Amino acid sequence: MASKLLDRLKRTLFKDGVATAELSGTEDFPESSELDDDTDCISSRLSGTLSFEGEKGLETEDPGEASDLDSDSDFLGESTENGMCSTDASPVGPPVSQSLLTRQLQDSWRSSRCRTVVEKLVFEVTDASVVQEGTSKYVLYTIHVIRSGAFDKTPAIITRRYTDFERLHGRLRRCYADEMEGVSFPRKKLRRNFVAETIAKRSRAFEQYLTHLHSLGELRRARIFLEFFYLGDLRMGQNLLRAGQYQEALGSLLNALRLQEKLSGQQQHHLQQPQRGHWFFTLSALAACFQELDQLEEAQENCERALQDLAPSQDTAHPKQFHPAFIPLLQANVRLSWKISKDKRRWEALLQEMRDSGVDIGNQPSLKEYLVKEVLEDSDGGSRHKAKEELA
Known part of the structure; x- marks a missing residue:
């Protein structure tokens, strides 16, 4: 019996070994x-x-x-x-x-x-409405300025009419004749200016027109082109600040800031005058409005942002070279930093350096006083009153 059991066990093991060998290639x-x-x-x-x-x-x-x-x-x-x-x-x-x-x-x-997606500036007409003002009738185009390549959470917005574009085109042709030679502009029509088909075609034409201008390096950096977008909002913000309407001023100033950021591509250090002055004025005005609305952290943030761009270019050995807003900004930032318990030693030390170099720190206007008195000039050297006369 034992020998039979042993023989049966051997046969079982032999069969399992063969099966294992056959399946070894896959197992x-x-x-x-x-x-x-x-x-x-x-x-x-x-x-x-x-x-x-x-x-x-x-x-x-x-x-x-x-x-x-x-x-x-x-x-x-x-x-x-x-x-x-x-x-x-x-x-x-x-x-x-x-x-x-x-x-x-x-x-x-x-x-x-x-590897990142290349960003570019997109101009999109999102609305066109017919406006009636007394005997005058025109189409007002709403244009969104967007950075493509990523989701733009804060598109900037401008509203312009045909005569605004026409004036921009004329000024660019006078100052940049060679660059403007291949730039086309939608012609003025004597009839059917307010029908849907004409408005739609003109909307697309204005998108292409702005895109073409922005694609040309010389025109993209032109003062005339840049100011077409943001200078109106900046002047409106200043007027509202002068009138004490700080909350309303914030809307215009923030839109002006977004426009400047998108148009310059975050290269504020390389801006030329008066664009550099406009950039600092915008940040300073935002700081003043936030301070008046008791939003101290936002006020201090805009103060410091302006100072970080402005301070490195200053030379304490030549006080006359300081930007007129520099000391008011510096003093405002020290006070705001103290109120929100933020480290202010760096700015206090800079203020002391200026005092030691002979700058009369005490005889300076406040930040708000500077902003109210400042005259915002356009690329023709004209003030707000000159611009209003041209639009009349």
Whole structure:
């Protein structure tokens, strides 16, 4: 009986061994299809081939983690542990080391992370309404200025009529005749100016017109072009500030700030006068309005933003070179920083340096007094009154 049982056990074990040998080609690497897919993907990106070294690491790897690659960074970590390396695709030359593959993968990952969508300025007419003022009738176009390439949470808005565009075109042609030679402008019509078809076509034409101007480097930086967008809002904000309507002034000033930021592409350091002066005036006016509305943190933030751009260019050895708003801004920032318990030592030290250099710190206007008296000039050197006479 014992010999029969032993003989039966041998036959059973023999059959199992054969079955195991037959299935060994598929059972040793149950995830071979997934590894092949990953290899093809990486090879196409690196223009090379992948080979696997350190088979023990692959055999002991957890299958659940191996099939859950959700980012290049995760893959990099696993490839280092598993001993993955790359060899040159050509038949000539020695194989590339494991460290070289890791470096290639890291460089590829960094380049993909640093790759950004190119931003550009988009001009979009979102509304066109017919306005009747007494005997005068015109179409008012609402234009959104947007930075493409990312979601723009704060588009800037302007409203202009045909005569505004016509005046801009005439001034640019006088000052930049060569650059304006290939720029087309929608012609004025004697009839059917207020029908939907004409308004729609003209809206598209104005979008293309502004886009064309902005695509030309010389015109994009032209004072006439820049002021067409923001100077009206800046003057309106100043008038409301003078009248004590600080909340209303904030709307115009914030829109003027957004327009300047979008048009300059965050390059305020490279602005020329009077655009540089307009930039500091905007930040100063925002600080003054926020202070009057008791929004001290916002006021201090705008003060410091203006000072960070203004202070590095100052030379305490030549007090006359200081921007007229610099000392009022500096004094306002010290007071605001004290009120909100923010470190003010840097600005106090700068104020002391100016006092030691002979600047009469005590005989200076307040920030609000400076803003009320400041005259905002356009590119023709004209003041607000001259601009109103031209529009009349």
